[in-house]
Amino acid sequence: MSDGFESPDDAATAVLTAVVARVTALADRLGVPHGQVFDTGRLSVASGVPEPVVKVLLSGRPAGEPDVQARFLQRLDLLRRTRLKPNGRKYTQQEIADGAGMSRQQAGALINGDRRPTMEHCDAIQRFFRVHAGFLTAEDPEALAGALQHTEQELLHKLADREREAAASARDPLERLLQDHGVRGIAWRAAQLPTDQHRDKVAEWLDMLLESVKRPES
Numbered sequence: 536m537s538d539g540f541e542s543p544d545d546a547a548t549a550v551l552t553a554v555v556a557r558v559t560a561l562a563d564r565l566g567v568p569h570g571q572v573f574d575t576g577r578l579s580v581a582s583g584v585p586e587p588v589v590k591v592l593l594s595g596r597p598a599g600e601p602d603v604q605a606r607f608l609q610r611l612d613l614l615r616r617t618r619l620k621p622n623g624r625k626y627t628q629q630e631i632a633d634g635a636g637m638s639r640q641q642a643g644a645l646i647n648g649d650r651r652p653t654m655e656h657c658d659a660i661q662r663f664f665r666v667h668a669g670f671l672t673a674e675d676p677e678a679l680a681g682a683l684q685h686t687e688q689e690l691l692h693k694l695a696d697r698e699r700e701a702a703a704s705a706r707d708p709l710e711r712l713l714q715d716h717g718v719r720g721i722a723w724r725a726a727q728l729p730t731d732q733h734r735d736k737v738a739e740w741l742d743m744l745l746e747s748v749k750r751p752e753s
Contacts, residue, residue, distance in 0.1 A: 547676040551592060554683045561690040565697070572686050573664035580617050583610035583666075584675045592679050597736030607652050610671045611645070614664045635659035 555573075562572045573593055579586040584599070589599035600606045615625050626634075631641035636659055644650035645660075652660075657671045664670075673681070728737065 541688065547595065547674045547680065549651070551676040551680040551683070552595065552689060554680045556595065558683055558687050558690065561687065561694060565690060565693055566691075567690065578679060578682050580613070581674075581685065583613050583670050583673075583677040584679050584682075585609055586673055587615075589679060594674055595608035603672060604651050607645075607657065608672050608674070611660065614660075615646075615667065615669075618664045620668075631660065631663060715738050 557573055559569065561567075562569055573587045575586050575593070578584070579589050582589070584592070588598045588600075598662075600609060618626075620626060620630075628642045628646060629639050631646070632639045635642065636655075637656070641650070642646075645652055652671070654672075658668070661668060661670050667681075670678070670683075683713060
């Protein structure tokens with residue numbers, strides 16, 4: 536903090552802290568292990584942040600590479616290691632140059648750290664590797680927060696699905712029965728009964744159930 540204004544690093548860290556808290560709460564509510572949602576290897580690949588930095592940031596401590604070029608080199612190295620060709624091999628400098636619309640000399644200078652990247656260079660390489668805008672340049676806390684926001688959205692969808700299922704089951708006992716056993720399952724169980732009298736009892740019970748849960752006319 537300086538002169539009452541929040542620095543970009545402080546703002547990015549605050550956003551990350553808030554996202555971590557929300558993801559933790561959702562994981563607890565859904566019974567999802569923290570190790571699954573905060574898998575540092577997966578988050579590193581998704582965000583471009585080196586895994587050791589991911590671990591420190593998730594612990595609530597400040598971390599990350601402040602220099603834009605050094606961050607660019609870290610992220611580009613990760614892209615080359617994790618976004619591979621269909622045959623499982625890395626893209627060559629020539630392939631990156633061709634795909635990003637630059638000369639091999641330009642690509643080599645960027646990859647080797649001999650030239651500082653421009654925004655145009657970053658945009659071209661990001662399009663080639665099919666990653667989102669800012670992947671190569673975002674501050675580490677911001678990049679990690681972005682990756683966790685995708686996790687948050689996945690958890691929210693799971694929670695919404697669970698709540699819809701619970702609401703449907705609570706409203707309709709017959710639907711819950713069919714969901715648990717299915718029509719064939721109920722018929723199969725009835726067929727296992729030893730006598731017609733037992734099977735008649737099942738039919739009578741189902742008739743009573745249907746009568747008790749008749750849906751209102753739509």
